Amino acid sequence: MLHWLGAGKAAGAYVQPGDGVTLVAGGRPAVTLVIPERPKDSVRYAAVELGWHIEKATGFQPAVATESEVTSATLGKAHIFLGDTRFARKAGIDSGALEPESCAIRTVGRHLCIAGHDTSGSPLDEDTSAGTLFGSYELLDRYFAVRWLWPGELGTFVPRAESVVVPLQDHVVTPRFMQRHVRSAAGLKAKDHPELGFTAAAAEEYMNAQATFLRRNRMGRRILAKYGHAFVDWWRQYGAEHPEWFQLVNGRRGPSRLGARFSMCISNPGLREEIVAQWREHGGDTPGHLPTFVNAVENDVPGQCGCDACKALDGPEPPDYRKFIPSKSKIASKPFVSDRYARSWQAIQQIAAKYNSNSVVVGYAYMNYFAAPTSGIKLGPNIMIGFCPSSWFYPRSGDEQDWMKAQWRGWAETEARLFMRTNYFLDGYCMPHIFSSQFADEFQSAANNGMIGTDFDSLTGHWATQGPNLYLLLRLQIHPDMPASALLSEYYSAFGPAAADVRRYFDFWEAYTSGGRARLRDTFEALGASRWRSWAKAAHAIYPEESFAPAEALLDKAASSAAADQQASRRVQFLQLGLQHAKLCSLAAAKLTLGDPESSYERGKVELQALLEFRRAHERTWVSNMNHCAWVESTSWALPGAAVQLQAPDPE
Structure with a gap:
């Protein structure tokens, strides 16, 4: 399960001694692209993409053939075998054994194999595993120095290529x-x-x-991984029968007014059981080696339940917390409640684990529970948290930047799995609002402290x-x-x-x-x-x-x-x-x-x-x-x- 949640590795410098495979010589393609007789759509698309970019680099389209058109005579010239070809299998590449999105890149004599884990579906669908396509982009990135700057042909930078030689190699590439x-x-x-x-x-x-x-x-x-605000319609569905599942504010359960947003009484045992019950109804408890995700993401509103049980789960407010909360923010008047959510996610996961040990509870570090917990709680890898501060757009002061990175590290210390789920890129309208240095600094700090994925809005x-x-x-x-x-x-x-x-x-x-x-x-x-x-x-x-x-x-x-x-x-x-x-x-x-x-x-x-x-x-x-x-x-x-x-x- 840990592999699926982020044990992938970026491509390394997998160069080995030797002459390698010549793809371009004298400014012209020196290679034929080869696809299986019945390729997956993403493999066929990989050939199209490679051909298009190589033509941009040289002015000439490389030949494309199906494997049945390759003979022992033509094997005297270089080929790129794409996908699950007989040639790749004979060379020892079992693409079916690769993890999703992974690709084996291997030189075999004067030829190159790019064979990935490929599933059916549109090549452009992010849910289609397109390992061979990703391997092709790795080739274009690494050896042709192609850069994709913005959508469209003008935004595609393809340097002129006079000679391209891929060194001898045998490597599996998986997005990190x-x-x-x-x-x-x-x-x-x-x-x-x-x-x-x-x-x-x-x-x-x-x-x-x-x-x-x-x-x-x-x-x-x-x-x-399916997640998102989990309880949006719950008051309408369950408010009459189970008002105790909902926030207690000013002595009243549920929304403060008709149609208003509301948070949950996250400490309530019945609520936790119902969250798991609904996960089970959707097949979450089906045995398997893949993780199944229990959605426990709070609604798009501060956590504000004032019942004694919720407050008993809270940790002490960090001493510098109020220094960094904008005075006019919607959470300025709200308590710090990160620990109640962390402890509740843990309790929900413990219930789900009775039915499936691969259950993973998903929550957001958001609103008045985005700052790191202070109780020293250890959550473990079966809890996945989207780091989603609701404000703190760029630019920031140096102190603000350091504090934000410290909150990520604090969540990482709980040993939960973290993904970056920020709203930073909704800022700026169409103006030249440039914050690239601070964003890169925060992103790389997160990447070095346990980040397993991203989900940027928008x-x-x-x-x-x-x-x-x-x-x-x-x-x-x-x-x-x-x-x-x-x-x-x-x-x-x-x-x-x-x-x-x-x-x-x-x-x-x-x-x-x-x-x-x-x-x-x-x-x-x-x-x-x-x-x-x-x-x-x-x-x-x-x-x-x-x-x-x-x-x-x-x-x-x-x-x-x-x-x-x-x-x-x-x-x-x-x-x-x-x-x-x-x-x-x-x-x-x-x-x-x-x-x-x-x-x-x-x-x-x-x-x-x-x-x-x-x-x-x-x-x-x-x-x-x-x-x-x-x-x-x-x-x-x-x-x-x-x-x-x-x-x-x-x-x-």
């Missing part, structure tokens, strides 16, 4: 984390104002391109303004031990002769972001804006029109440097379009923000029209996920029809 997941943001679109977002055709194309991009960055999972897709953030978000999940500076150098190298200028451009915005902590806090409080749901209420104040001029000058310099390199020039233009879009959004926000009682649709009509014209003209460049922009703007601006002023809950 059992789950690598970034939520697609497919549902983040404005229902009342669809005109602000993509057209329907462009939206479909964008999501398809994004799905391809995510798979190229090897997003996926070895096992399907991929909002502002590729042209937040590129370094997003590149590290994807790349670190495959190469968590690589220095962030080295990964960012990969990103900037795609801009060719403008690489140094583009680095300076994003360094400018990262300094602007990190220097604006107080401005962000004060502005969002003053305008009643949310850092994730109504960012556009404050966009003009955080990024006023005059803030764009220095950045525009830096990109002008980059454009000049890249002028002689067509691809690099187009990528710089991509950044320029993204900055232009952000500026148009800022200008519209200044006239339309619901944070200003003087705002009206008529007041901002000209600016809004200019923004919409830009979006129609450039929506297929993928500079931004226009649907996400529309989702934010629909609750931020005075718009025709129903303008909805929301007090945004936490982003769960």
